[in-house]
Structures are given as structure tokens and as C-alpha cells.
Amino acid sequence: MVKTVYKNYLKSLLTRLFILFLSMISIAIIGTGRLARQLFHLFGSLKDYSPSLILGRNEGELAQFNHVETRSDFNKIILEDLVFLAISDRAIESVSNQINAPNALVCHCSGSIPISVLKKHTATGVFYPLQTFGSNEFIDFSKVPLLLEASQKEGIETLSALAKGVSSRVDFSDSNKRKSIHLAAVWVNNFSNFLFSEAASYCKSNEIDFKLLGPLMEQTVHNAIDLGPDMAQTGPARRGDTNTIKSHIASLESVSQKKIYQYISDAIQEKYKHEL
Amino acid sequence: MVKTVYKNYLKSLLTRLFILFLSMISIAIIGTGRLARQLFHLFGSLKDYSPSLILGRNEGELAQFNHVETRSDFNKIILEDLVFLAISDRAIESVSNQINAPNALVCHCSGSIPISVLKKHTATGVFYPLQTFGSNEFIDFSKVPLLLEASQKEGIETLSALAKGVSSRVDFSDSNKRKSIHLAAVWVNNFSNFLFSEAASYCKSNEIDFKLLGPLMEQTVHNAIDLGPDMAQTGPARRGDTNTIKSHIASLESVSQKKIYQYISDAIQEKYKHEL
Known part of the structure; x- marks a missing residue:
């Protein structure tokens, strides 16, 4: 046990010397979930950056990160240049208040949380x-x-x-603007996915392979981006085809599905009624 | 004028002789809208098929189809082997009853209309x-x-x-099954697109470029098909993050947007509450 700790310490020391020698920017990632894994993979692929520390509460989750120091003690000083809080929104403020990273730029990765919750630290992002x-x-x-x-x-x-070494689309936005963008993201991702899941559940009851709808779903997104969703709208509600709407609602099984079918069809009909 | 009619007649006669000579299957398309244009382009690209007649009410719309006989008289006999009704759902039955195509397989292209409305004709599809x-x-x-x-x-x-010459995914389904598939298509296409259009309108009010959401929308569809939408669900409602939900609803301007945000978030929370 003592030997393992000693070996880990030596490995971490050598990594740090290596990073220093190559003047790479060292990165600590806090969190062990999906986003943490994505960032670890992403930053590890960059020439001038080196993820050198992963911090997480769960030792089991930490074990999946290789070639990097892992740690579950949040109070120990963090020596990295950049710290990324890749954790759930509600944990960001308290974890930020707990960690000690005197020379780091401390960042979170959330759409909806203002930068101000990181105020314990001097340099934040x-x-x-x-x-x-x-x-x-x-x-x-x-x-x-x-x-x-x-x-x-x-x-x-x-x-x-x-960011420019990673993506071709880098923008700056203050916390308010970012919150608005995050809200729009909830509509196109979380809410659309909810409709997909209602459709998938209907497909299951009716022995339809949900994957059959794949090309349609891809084209739907393509048209909405390319033409704009107002132009791209098609279907019974846009055509004011009340027969099909009624017959669809009659064939839905759950009350909540009938309700949402009616609600969205009404909204589409209202929007396009001037065309009919 | 007489000369043009004569020339058209001669061209049409020559096309028909050519089709007969190559033993191609001749196709009539009824309709001049988007689907008609897609089918004309598609069938025109196939070796053994030849779109040789387009039938539509509007002479102006007919003019966009080249190298084919166009006609606005629906009562004149149709000599083609295959007839495709590429028209709106509500017109299918009456147009089918009006046309005279004694040797054709007469087909419609609608998800929601049963094959039985084509009953005037012997061979239907x-x-x-x-x-x-x-x-x-x-x-x-x-x-x-x-x-x-x-x-x-x-x-x-x-x-x-x-169909097999055109697509790698050919299925058979009776009118009932097809109606169910069409209903699922309405959810993933028409209804998702409605959410996209609400997001686009919110983006416009908040000076956000809607196209910024493109990669997210593409990934949303990819995850829903790949993992299934139940697994792919993310976001504040799935996490039970009521603070973000409340703050989003407060920042929406329209009452109908607040209502749909609340409704879908409630439904997602209800679905995933056992995980929290």
C-alpha cells in the first residue's frame, strides 16, 4: 500500500517535471462523469496541454482515468494552470468554494450558471x-x-x-447571454428528445422499429437549420387537415399523449392559419 | 399555337415509341408540388423507368417540368403503366375517381390515407x-x-x-400499420420542428444565431437513434434541477412558451423521478 502511494507520487512528480520541461499548460479536471471524460480525452489530444490531475469523490470512478494523477481529497492544493469544474450545476458553487487552486484559472462548463459563483478565486472563466x-x-x-x-x-x-485549438466556432458571451443560449438548447435538445421518446414509446406499443424514423429525424434537423423551422414546417396541422389530426388523436392510447398532440397541433394551426 | 400543339404531340408520340422500344415502364405523375418534383427527378434517374406524363391543374406549375408531356385535362385517358398521385391527402380520393387509367397500377404516396380510396381502379398501390x-x-x-x-x-x-432500385430500406405495411408509422413521423418531424420554431423565435428576440444550435440538434437526433431517446435524455428536467427550470420559465416572454416549457419539463421529471 505504502509502495503504491510512493509509486503514484513519483509518477505524478515525473509528469509534472515533464510538463514543465515542455512548457505545456497543465489541466486539472474536477468530476468523473460524461463531460469530465470528454474533456480529458479532448485536452489529452492537444499538443500544448496536458491533463495532469482528475479530482473526484468516487475512487471507483477515478480508476477509469489512465496516465494521470487521480485524487479524491478536495482540500489538497491544486497546482495546475487550468481547473475545469465538469460537475453538475448544483455542485459548482460549493465545490468552487472548497478547492484551493491559488495559481489557476478556475472555469466551469455550465450554460446556466453565472461566472460569479466562482468568486472565491481570482482568475475565473x-x-x-x-x-x-x-x-x-x-x-x-x-x-x-x-x-x-x-x-x-x-x-x-x-x-x-x-478553444480555438479545439473548435472552429468560438464565441464570447456573458452569463446572461449564455443563459439564453442554454434555454434555447433545452428546447431543441431536451424537449425534442422528449417528443422522440413519446414517439418511441408509441412505436413500441405498435410494433414499429423506431430506427425506421432515423432518416426523417435527420432531414428534419437539416431542413430546420437550412430553411429555418418556420419554412420547414410540414404535416397535417400546417395543412389544417383536421381529419388526420382527429384520427391520430383517436388512435393514441395515453391521455397525456392525446393532450400534447392536441396542444402542439393547435399551436401549429394557429401559426399557419393565415395560409389556409 | 397550332404548330406548338402539333410539335408537342409529335414529341410525346416519339417519347412513347422510344419507351416502348426500350421496354421501359412508363410513369405518370399527378401533381406539381414538392413531392411530384422529387418523384419526377427520382424516377427520371432510373434506367428502366421513364416519367412520360405530368398531370396538374396549374399550367404555370406544369411549365417547370421539362422533357415530358404535361397535361391539365384530368379526364383524358392515361396510357402509362404506373400512375402516382403526388397530391394532398384530401384530394387523393376525388382525383382517383376522376382519372381514367385502364391499364395502370394507380398508387398514392400518403402515410395516412388507406389504399381503399383508390377503389375505382383495378390495380392499386x-x-x-x-x-x-x-x-x-x-x-x-x-x-x-x-x-x-x-x-x-x-x-x-x-x-x-x-422501390428496391431506389432505396435500401423497403418495407411492406397495410393501411393501418402505415397510419401508425405516419403518426410517429408526425411526432418526430412536425412536432419537433414546432419546438425548433419556438426556439428560433426565442433566439431572434434574444439576438442569438439559431444556426449556433445546429451541431446540438444533429447530435440530439444521433443519440436518440443510437441510444434510444429514453437513455439519451439530458437537461434540467431530467436532473430534477428546479432552480434552472424556474429561472428559464421566468425569462420566457410568451405565455404559451411558458406553458409548454412547464408541461414538457413536468412530463420529463415525472418520467425520471425514480432516478432522483
């Missing part, structure tokens, strides 16, 4: 990837918009250099 | 592409599921040969 991390696959970040904010000019430069 | 045609771009049909139905065995063979 936000690195918000406008993407969903529901999958375990590694995301191709090259097209993921990265929305940055920093409390100091140097922080903007540091984050900007990092 | 359905050729339903499970796709949205909101855009003017030509769709790549190779991955579009084609759902077929026919009143006679020969019809199944004819449609099947055609």
Missing part, C-alpha cells in the same frame, strides 16, 4: 460547449460551439487559445 | 416515402424507408422492383 453529452461516444469538438467568458483579460486569452 | 419534403433540395432516397402496399400480387412485385 466559463468554457461552455453547446452540445449534449448523453452518449459515451467521444464527440467531435471541431464543430461544437464553445462559448467563453472570463473575469480577466488574461483569462479570455488563455481560454480563447485553448 | 401505395408508395409512401417516410420522409419530409419541406425543402426544395433533391432528397437522397437511398436511405429513405419506402413503405409499400398493393391490392394485387403483381402490384407488390411492380412496386417492390421499383
